[in-house]
Every structure is written in structure tokens, then in C-alpha cells.
Amino acid sequence: MKEYFRNIYQAIATILIGMGVTLRHLFTRAVTIQYPHVKRELPSRSRQKLFVNMDDCIGCLQCARACPVDCITIENIKAGKDEDLGVTSNGQKKRMHVIKFDIDMAKCCYCADCVFPCPTECITMTPDYEFATYDRGDLLVHFSQYSAEEAEALRERDRKEKAALAAAKEAKLKAAAQAAEKKDKKDN
């Protein structure tokens, strides 16, 4: 009997203690914010959307290699000897036409592993977090400054150069083989 009443007393007492805590909270300021109308400023290190400053990119592929989910695709064409592509902001000479620099933000895991190896600090995580889209394809961000025609032209040039090189190499090999044959005949 005593136990019964003690239980009732304890239940009421502890509930009142709990109610006291909630009552105190009634008079504190709300910690929530009205999100779309009020926005919290994110810290500068915040890792949200990736951004690439193409003026500084030298096409070294280190970010693409560091990415654990392979969301960065880069295509390079070597610049010609007489072409000057300028220098990056930290003084490195640009030697590549970066005709394709795509980042699939749908695949990105926001680990920022690509940011650290970059020698020119051109790929960064920005605090911009509002980039939801209706179509997943829209999350594929193209950073390259080359238009499709320019890129195709460069590819064509590269293909021709490579073909010329291969032809030259073949000719050289042929010549060497012929020379060897002649030498063999002479020796015999």
C-alpha cells in the first residue's frame, strides 16, 4: 500500500520537474530560423558546391586522380610550341588546352580531397549550397572555357599532329629497316 502511494507521488513529482524544464523553455528565445527568408551565413571553410577557376587551371589532372568517386572528367590538348596560354596567378606556365573540365555534382561526396593536391589552388569548395535542380543532368557542371567547336578543332589538330608523328615514326623505322637490310646485303 505504501509502495503504491509512493509510486504515485514519484510519478507526479518527476513529471512536474520535467514540466518545469519545458516551462522554462517557454520563455527562452527560439533557436530555429525561418530558413528561406532568414539565412545563416556559412563559415568560409564550408564544403558545398565545387568551383573551378579556369584561368588558373593547368590541367595537371591531380584533382581527378584524388577523387574517390571519379566525378571529375578532364580532357587536355597539349599547346603548340608557338602558342602562349599565359600564366596562372601563382606564376605557373599553362601548357595545356583544358578543353573539358566537367564535375558531376550528383556524384560528388564533398570530401574536398580534390582541393588539397591542386598546385594552383584553382579548385575550391564554396559555401554555396542552394543548387538543387529538377533534372539530375543539370548537376553536371561544365567549367571549360572552350566552346564545342573550339574543342573539336583542337581535337582534330591533335589527331592530325599525332597521325603526322606516327607517320614520321613509321617512316623512320622503315628507313632504319631498309638501311639494316642494305647493310646485311653488303656484309654478305
Add this chain to the structure above:
Amino acid sequence: MSKSNLPPTQFELEISDDLKTEEMTLSMGPQHPSTHGVLQVILKTDGEIIKSAEPVIGYLHRCFEKHAENVTYHQVIPYTDRLDYIASMNNNLGYAIGLERMMNLEVNERAEYLRVIVAELNRIASHLIALGTYGLDIGAFTPFLYVFRDRELILDLFEELCGARLLYNYIWVGGVAYDAPQGWIDKVKEFTDYFEPKIKEYNDILTFNKIFIERTANVGVIPPEVGINYGVSGPSLRGSGVNFDLRKDAPYSIYDRFDFDVCIGKGEMGTVGDTWDRYWVRVAEMFESVKIIRQACDAIPEGDAKETVPRNIKVPPGDYYMATETPRGELGYYIISDGGKNPNRVKVRSPAYSNLSVLPAIAPGVMIADLVAIIGSLDIVLGEIDR
């Protein structure tokens, strides 16, 4: 009259012989709100009483271990984040220390202190979720909102430190990814001062509430020997009164420099090893974590936290098993290296997986509503169980 053929527990049914009874198979989950994720439990019930419970796992399997074989050592770290996604720092830590021991790498002092601070902050954040969702399982909604308010402050600290709120990729092999920004340590101290009185608030509203105690005390008792046999670890084992904490028993990083106690369940509200004890160990551990953070904040040296981060991770051939104490228990990484760029094998001994394995042993004989309390008190994370 014959007694039901249930194991001897708190509920005994008396059934007359001519009454035809049938067992019912009940599938709880994988979309049940109180199974903490995508856990399915196949229950065989006799009315309201459970005769057997069989966890079905694998709904969240993501091939972590196979994946780890195909990426470089460094690239595994973002994947370890995703094991136990509410205590990512602790997951990073075990993997990084394991590799450092294989490589014989000394880690910079400042980085070591930063690691301990973030690991303990993350432990508090994880225990807060455990508290809140446990209250939610039992039927208390308000504490859930309070703990999430305070956890948010920890996440804000992490965001300022490394830019991410949940999946940090912060603790690297040989150090940490970012040094602490100006004034961050003071903010952590401020947080500890703010947070300590809040634990009392949770105790007032939830821990010592009579209804809560009635729902949790004497329920789901794990006897110490059963816990040990099933490989239960962490707060779930300490709740059974077993003094086992890897931070004390096999100190890693710099945990041997701090003064803190291992909290164990004493059966204050009922039997030793009941769900209330497991819950209470988590509350008490938050005090200890605050203690560790305070000591670390006072002792942290100046220096460059990224000094000892190697450019290339070259691991000599061999294997190593590194176990660390995460908020859920003993998280082990068994790493095999063949000297190449990628790990040959990374096997994870996941604490939540072993903790869940005790469920079939303790579930028979309890009511369905109590099973919810038991699963909640084990504090499982399905991301880690299924990997």
C-alpha cells in the same frame, strides 16, 4: 492448465489445455520508425509476448570493404565516414591510427590534441542522438528536440573546423586535414561550459522521470557473461557492469594523458544490465567526454597540425588490427597491405553489428513494446552494421 512453453522470464501465461493457440510471425521493419534505420526484425510472437526475434540485415549494404580495395589508402577515409555516420570522426580516427602504426609514423602533438577534441565532441553528439531517439522510442518527444538543439552546436563547431557537418574526412593519416581556425578552441571551451548544465536538464526531463524508469528498468537485461560471449562492447557492455573501455585498457592516440573515469552500470533503478543502465552509461559518459575536452583544450600546444601529413602514403607489407573506442563500442580495422597503393583488404569489426547480435538472446519473453526499448538502448547504426 499448462504453462506456456516460453523461457522463464517476467511474463508467464497460463493456458488451458483445450485452448488452441498459435504463434504469429510479425515482420517489424525495415520501414519501422523505431528500428533506427532499415533493420528488419522477424518476430515470432505469442500474443504480445515475443518467442523469438531474428534481425535481418543488409538493406543498407554498400560494399565498403570491397570498395576499399579499389581506392588508394587516402581515398578510403571518406568512405570510413559513411560507416557510422553519426560519429564520423571516431571512424576516421581508428583507420588513421591503424595506418600510422603500420607506417611507424609519429604524429604532430597539436594534431593529436585536435583529434582527441573532435573525437570526444563527436562522442557527445552521438550520445545525444542516442538519448533523444531513445526517448522518442519510449514516447518522450520533447527531449529529442532539446538534444538536437545542443548537437547542432557541435555540428556548427565542426563546420567551422573542417567545413562539413556530418561526413568530415577530417582525421588524416599523419595528422588532420585543417588546423583549428583562430578562436576555435575558445569556442569549444565555451560549448563545454554551456553543455554541462544541459545534461542535468536531460536528467530532469527524462532520465529520472518515473514513467521512463518504469518503461526501461528491468527490461532487456544483458547479463555480463552473455554480453561478453556475444562480443558486445561500448556503453552496451559497460551497462552490464563490465569495466571495458579501450581508451583505458589499450590507450591509443594520447588518451593515457587524460584523467577520466569509465562509467559502468550499477543497476540503480533495477537489475544490472537493463536498458536504463545502458542509457545511464551514455549520460555519464558525456560528463567524462566534457572532462577530456576541457583537459585537451587547456593542454593543446601551438604548432602546425599538418606538419606530419605524408605526401604519399606508403604502407609496408603486413597486416594490423587497430581497435578504437567509438560511441558504440570497439571499432576494429583489420588492414592488410601488400606494399602497393591500395589496401589489399580492409576488414571492419563493427561494434553495432556485434551489439545487435545479442538481440535474439535477450528478446524472448519480452513484450513487443519492450523490444523497441531494447533496440533503442543498443544504439545501433545501420550504416555500420551493413557497411
